Amino acid sequence: MARDILLLLFVVPMLSQMPFSSLALTQDFCVANLLLSDTPAGYPCKPQVLVTANDFHYRGLATAGPIVAPFNASLASAFSKQFPALNGLGIGATRVDVRPGGVVPLHTHPEGSELLFVVEGTLSAGFISAETNTVYMKTVTKGELFVYPQGLLHFQYNVGSTTAVVFSAYSSANPGLQVVDWALFKSSLPSAVVEKVTFLDLAEIRRLKALFGGSG
Incomplete structure (x- = not known):
């Protein structure tokens, strides 16, 4: 004792x-x-x-962020690394400007749900359920909301003729991000393995690895 x-x-x-x-x-x-x-x-x-x-003041979402190639969309983030006051509060935000023909590719946020708010333009937004692979997709216009549940694969693409401006709020100050294209074609995962697990043609895999800067 x-x-x-x-x-x-x-x-x-x-x-x-x-x-x-x-x-x-x-x-x-x-x-x-x-x-x-x-x-x-x-x-x-x-x-x-x-x-x-x-x-407690941050101007990082006042203007569009850098363009993310080759998606023709720009991203500005407000998470704990960019806006330290969010640390521990369970909230975060981003601004995405999607140019005509642009896309936010299939990706997931493992640590947080996302609430999307369209400020300008028109987007097609959707996600895929994990249990049934059901696709939930909707055209979202100025002033409207769309929600992505935590961890599910989701996407957006511009269906209008002008730049779409979107602000998103997250249920985490660091929701994480994994982009499917980057995971497959920007990594060092060998092309032969990508071919085996995706059933994609080897020539197409090599083209995409060259586009995204992957190796293997």
């Missing part, structure tokens, strides 16, 4: 000195300290005496 008490007296003070980001659940906020490493629970907190109003 005495040994257990001594261990407790030693461990508790040690834990109190560790800058866990989960403290955001028991305090007003936890602005991410990007000088420290990310953890499964988020970034450690920036010392509160160093936090200013500027930490």
Whole structure:
């Protein structure tokens, strides 16, 4: 018993000195300290005496982000790495500008659901259920919403003649991103393996690896 008490007296003070980001659940906020490493629970907190109003203001979605080739769409993000005040709050956002003929390819956010809001233009938006492979797809126009459940493959593409501007909100400050095209054709996965698991023609796989910069 005495040994257990001594261990407790030693461990508790040690834990109190560790800058866990989960403290955001028991305090007003936890602005991410990007000088420290990310953890499964988020970034450690920036010392509160160093936090200013500027930490809670972000202009990164005021203009279109860089174009992502070859999709003819641009992406600007507001997650904890770009907007540290979101750390621990369970929210995030993006802005996507999809030019005529542009596409947001099949991708998934493993850690969060997405609520899409169309500001300008017209998109076709959809996702594929995991249990039945049912496709849920809808044309979404200015002022309308579409929701993507967490972890499911989804997509968007411009069906109009003008640039579509979309803002999305997420149920995570770091929802994650995996793009199917990048996973298959921008990675080092050998072409012979891609051919075997996708049934695609080897010549087409090599063309796509050359397009996306993959190897193997």
